Amino acid sequence: MNLANGLVIGAPRSGSGKTVITLGLLAALRRRGTTVAPAKTGPDYIDPAFLGRAAGREAVNLDPWSMSPHRLKSLAARHAGDALLVVEGVMGLYDSAADGTGSTADLAELLDLPVILIVDADRQNQSVAPLVAGFANWRVGVRIAGVILNRVASSRHETMLVEALAPTGIACLGAIPRNPALVIPERHLGLVLPGEIDDFEPFLATAASAIGDYVDLEALFALASPLPQAAEEPALLPPLGQRIAVARDAAFAFAYPHLLDGWQRQGAELSVFSPLADQAPPVDADAVFLPGGYPELHGATLAAATTFKTGLLAARERDALIYGECGGFMVLGEILIDKSGQPHEMAGLLPLITRIDRPKRILGYRRLIQSGALPWPVQLNGHEFHYSSARQSRLPPLFQASDARGAALPPMGAAIGRVMGSYAHVVDAA
Template identity: 45%
Template sequence: MTTGLVISAPGSGVGKTTLTLALARAYRDRGLKVQCFKSGPDYIDPAFHATATGRASINLDSWAMPRALIDALAARGTDADFVLAEGAMGLFDGAPAVGVCGTGATADIAEMMGWPVLLVLDPSGQAQTAAAIAAGLRGFRAGVRIAGVVLNRVASARHEDVVRRALEGIGMAVLGALPRRAAIALPERHLGLVQAGEQPEVDSLIAEAARFVTAHVDLEAVLQSAAEIGSPLPHSSGAATPPPGQRIALARDAAFSFVYPHMLEGWRSAGAEILPFSPLADEGPDGSADVCWLPGGYPELHAGRLAANLRFQRAVRAFAETRPVHGECGGYMVLGAALTDADGERHAMTGLLGLETSFAQRRLHLGYRLAELAAPMPGYHSGARLRGHEFHYTSIVAQPDASLAVVRDATGAVVAETGSRRGHATGTFFHLIAEDR
């Protein structure tokens, strides 16, 4: 029997990721097969989940994904013993307007899947008010069930006792209480956590977090609070992700590390072959590929090296003479003319597009995007509507080429980050999640 649980909180920075990783590893150490999911568009947390469980973690997004796709992706957890879905932001936080089947809030996924919510509460500077917050969350939406609470960053035994009594007074189960401890904190970067692959010590950090949580959380009670997951739903043809080509040359290294796992799985399940190459190793796309895809990542941290790797640059330009090349966010920047790093140094990129970006002039671009293509891009025809997410701190210095799409945010307002097209090259600032059908 597979059971499922959502880890959520009143807001960000409360400790959802650390608790999710610790629980996942603790149950894995007990011999359970654990499947993690991530609610929303965050792409960094799933890599940590995979390190904790040994299984790929998948995003579930009610704003961008049709229900058929969510069901198909969630069904992969039915061969596990325990499903843990980590929420984003606060439990009910999402886009200001409904998307495909929700706002992108964690509560949407909890209600759709019937998974109870384990709340992480940080009662720092609080006592009985922590119970008031829990009570408010419990009563806010009828279809979302709160299974219990884990307290995080508790100041003392007396503090824990006061908060426990208040929560128990409203009938809220307290399944654990974690004292303050900084040793298991994970390092952060401007887009969130530093990626799992960049931290050689990440496995030991997760192991230590698991030991810490095991000592302070009732693991059996957490398991008992989860809900049974039914039989897998049949895969819907509406859930398929069309590949951009039959043989896909995919940039894949520390500078191009972000692709949603469900995208790659969709491409492979449709029969496409993925041919990875490393621009940082001065490699170019496989000559037998019929499309080249440069995903996002952190090219600004490697801009000097990418500018110096002339074999890579020549190979991508030669590829684009006859076949499509597409870049997302960081990949789009590398397809542009130049990228200025945080220190103000300008680095020449491939020049397939005229885009110039600067990290010296930081500007936050964040949110869901709905794009209507003005021209074809790999895998999609002109007029197709694509849903994705944009998150970077880049200023657009120049975007002179023809617009790839009319792009709107979640409120329907048109944004300036239209993407570009020139010849066989296309690029977008948003990361594609699903087609809007």
């Protein structure tokens, strides 16, 4: 059996241009006829949406903190198939969770894949050499196979950078000139979604042309290494029901593909519906999943979605399991107060009021112990990322929680019978 090849795109720090260059690489490789399988390191919903658009197929998350080594190996191999797996890293190459694990370097070492380091060359020249050499020699088992220089000022600047890198023995695969057109808009949870950018396709074409013009794609392709094969695939999280209705639109865009795919592989039937279009979950659904997203940007539309809210009430009355994560949890409450202070009436299935009021985001990995009706193992791994706060009546929490270091956190979420939710996004069993 032929093994799929892969590589990891990393950087010394966030803001180096890693996402834009990865998008350009995916699109440029597709132009030359290479089938690519995109993936993102760590917990992220927005970057994978961009990666999927660029690759022409869905991206998956490979999270070395939340997922076991066997899960990562089996998921990477299954997702790649016979394509080239291109994994975008997160933050800086060696940046990790608070407990020191879960970095892009951890993933690259586990999968034994080479790292292409994206270096922002703005306002430096010869100093690029000790920077790259330091990253390359920091840890045995992490292979920096090549460098792509970004935001290069001129051909003279490029020459100085390439000459400085020569003694490191690490191939310089290309140098991307400064280009103000290669910028993606941002919003409070990160990048906006690709469907919200009117000129995304022209932007992607510009990124692909930049990569095609300035990066040696043949040399990059030759650096890819075979993916390891997992001895056996770990048990998947069981499906929420046999017939699961999944909310999917601009307000509910944050669902992990590996979970949905895993449910289908275990025999569950999935259907999608749009609360923003005032659609109710199908009447035969025995479970409803409200993923995270941006409900606070669509408060008035959701408040007016009477068919959707009536459908949720009907699902509760027929004892369907109803589960909301983060934005979905907010919509299960009574009131959502947006950033301007405007209240919006939500579904009212949980006695909960949420408000976009935090000056800083709440984020981090979470170790979870569930006490609700979720058909999952008691111990779970997930993460939290939001700017809102919740005020709720005294209710049984859905999770006991601790952070990545194991420090106890306040209980999370709420559960009333088979209606439940929290700010946590569950990734896998612990």
